Amino acid sequence: MIKKLKKMYFLKKRYDLEICEYFYNCMVIFE
Numbered sequence: 001m002i003k004k005l006k007k008m009y010f011l012k013k014r015y016d017l018e019i020c021e022y023f024y025n026c027m028v029i030f031e
Contacts, residue, residue, distance in 0.1 A: 009023055 005027060009027070
């Protein structure tokens with residue numbers, strides 16, 4: 001699960017930094 005989230009995180013980071021930051025913030029909330 002965590003590896004999948006990290007993979008998604010890096011894909012989004014490569015695509016769009018703002019989206020990546022938003023996704024990361026969501027991960028922090030769910031942790």
